[in-house]
Amino acid sequence: MAKKIHLTGFMLFAPAPHMIMSWVYPREKIKYQWYEIEYWEHIAKTLERGKFDMFFFADGWAGGTSPIGVRYAIQFPNHDPVSLVAYLAATVKKLAFAVTMSTTFYAPYMLTRKLSTLDHITKGRIGWNIVSSIGAAEAHNFGMDSLPPHDERYDRADEYMEVCYKLWDSWDDDAMMMDMERGIFADPDKIHPLNFKGKWYKVEGPMTVIPSPQRRPYLFQARSSDRGREFAARHSECIFASAIGVAGMREFCEDIAARADRYGRNPKDIKIIWGAQPLVAPSESDARAKMHEIRARIPFEASLALMGGHFGIDLSKVDIDKPVGDIDAPGTKGMLDSYRKANPNVTFREIAKTYLSGSDDNPMVGTPKQVADCMQYLVEEGGGDGFQITPAFYAPDYFDELTDQLVPVIRRRGVLRTEYEGRTLRDYMTL
């Protein structure tokens, strides 16, 4: 039997969710602006129509101080996705959601309470993308001079997770009685304070939220550094990964499997979804023409700025014509490592030219059949469980095109669901 494919939709609550200038769009075709709730409702309904597992929201806590970032709307502005997913959950009854929340800026008690409440409200359709935050600019909005060093952030995050698990488990299954005849709401002996005192966190507890449909949200992680992979292998139920080529995918899957094994986890319990930006059209040349048209409107300086943000490096301060393998940049993120590993001789200038807008040999640009072939090939040869679609192109119509043109082709091959099975996000990802 062919391997099943999961499809998920990725966005930021922002004018240009992933690709620069995606807010630039023929005026006459614009029904709703990115800051209007109808825009998001439209995408949620489209993803549900395509039976996507979920609508995933990245997030960050800074931006807007660099003139280039403001001018081109590079990951700025960026509204809070937590309320957005709560609103959208009222407008679609099957599609699930995942939301990024930072262990650095949310106290664990606040985060667990918010996620458990969301899990109740959505009836189990919620996931948490665990991040420990990366930019000093974010710290500056929270009264801190800087963030803890990278590896310490993960040590803190490990302890943070311990607190979260204890909070989520602080009610026994039968603690809530709601015994109306005897007037007993809950059994005090079955609700347990934590009195947690760790190296970084001190939390009394118990949770003030009753156990929710999933009890804990479905857990995501999206880092690719060594320490990040270790964290993911220990805690994640699903990893949002990027790898270059089938060899890179396979290496990633094997590495995660080996790490999971060391934590006594079955590697099959950790799903992997790959970032992808498919672009479909009735013919391959139409698709490529569309890609070139989109790429043409991206100023080079904007591309560099976004890439620098993703890599964790200020590209205005390095020689962008030097090979990436020669750049000494401590504190950069795992994404840069993938490029270094794939080809140490490539320069930042070369990467930036087509960054996120699709290189000429991008196999995910073509007819629905070509893209479906590519997706099937990648999960069969490279591994993993599906694709997190980052709209590298215009929105919201982009998701309509995928749902209307690409999804039926994949579905006919029997590798994509025709109906939602189960009720929760965890069900969708594991049943």
Place this chain on the structure above:
Amino acid sequence: MAKKIHLTGFMLFAPAPHMIMSWVYPREKIKYQWYEIEYWEHIAKTLERGKFDMFFFADGWAGGTSPIGVRYAIQFPNHDPVSLVAYLAATVKKLAFAVTMSTTFYAPYMLTRKLSTLDHITKGRIGWNIVSSIGAAEAHNFGMDSLPPHDERYDRADEYMEVCYKLWDSWDDDAMMMDMERGIFADPDKIHPLNFKGKWYKVEGPMTVIPSPQRRPYLFQARSSDRGREFAARHSECIFASAIGVAGMREFCEDIAARADRYGRNPKDIKIIWGAQPLVAPSESDARAKMHEIRARIPFEASLALMGGHFGIDLSKVDIDKPVGDIDAPGTKGMLDSYRKANPNVTFREIAKTYLSGSDDNPMVGTPKQVADCMQYLVEEGGGDGFQITPAFYAPDYFDELTDQLVPVIRRRGVLRTEYEGRTLRDYMTL
């Protein structure tokens, strides 16, 4: 012309929002449980049908460590209201919402971003009930040993508000251009970092949310201590107050007006809504019978526990048969002062007997005509702008009864809106 009356609905996202044991209800009549979203959607739709201004949510960050609190569900459990209002805003298109968020536990950058996002999502239907938090138990869930002293909390809150205002004002009106022809999203010169460095807060900014329909949420405050009133007179657009009798109401209004005047504000710009628990039935005796039936199911120890929570005093440690005027209890909250002022000879035992379940001479228990008369009398003689209805009784049917029986009677007198005017919560409260 008779004075207009505003009606608002008050809840906690909890099994017994205000009155103890309101989760105990004839099983056969229960359509939804308090933890199911349909329960809240039902209330929101009912309030919108009654043209209430808003659905107001109190909140707290602790609970569940006292066996009595757990057994009777006294302000515990308590789910997060922020996501709840976002969800509900998708189900009603006119009703507004107000949500309690603590200046102690939310960093100002997080709070402003969340509220501005909610303001976008709800299209301007959001208010913020400003609290600085009151219980040490809350602090213990956030790694703190105790909260700052009462007055210092307000000094911190003043500085906190200064940060919020600066964040909400960090974009000029014309900063966002969305110039699609020239590819310019926003003008960097019109978006201003704060670089705020105060005594307690340090925030770089700017805001990562574009100016929202109301730009800042409609601001509420609900404290009645001296320092709390001062804070309210300086910042609030609406005060949720409790006062005992017409004389107490008048004193409160005059005091707020005098303080507002000192801050150069027009006292008319500060609305006052009074906590009220009306109970209606076709005849007065039916209404009183219903009240007695409700009161009969409230255990005395539970009543004491809730009252102690509201007053900020552990009543298991004081002689409840002593007059309240004789109790030396530093750090108690303003609510106790109201009782002391109204009658220093009353004991805690006497207050607890009918606490929140209605005393025998409660004029808000009766026919719709009697209750409407009482409401009109109170705002005309005592002052203020309307009533925040705390469901002292069963929910959600309680709000149906008010909307179906009481609201039409008040409306016929021309003192309650027949349609929503304007679009935002601020419009509703001021037009």
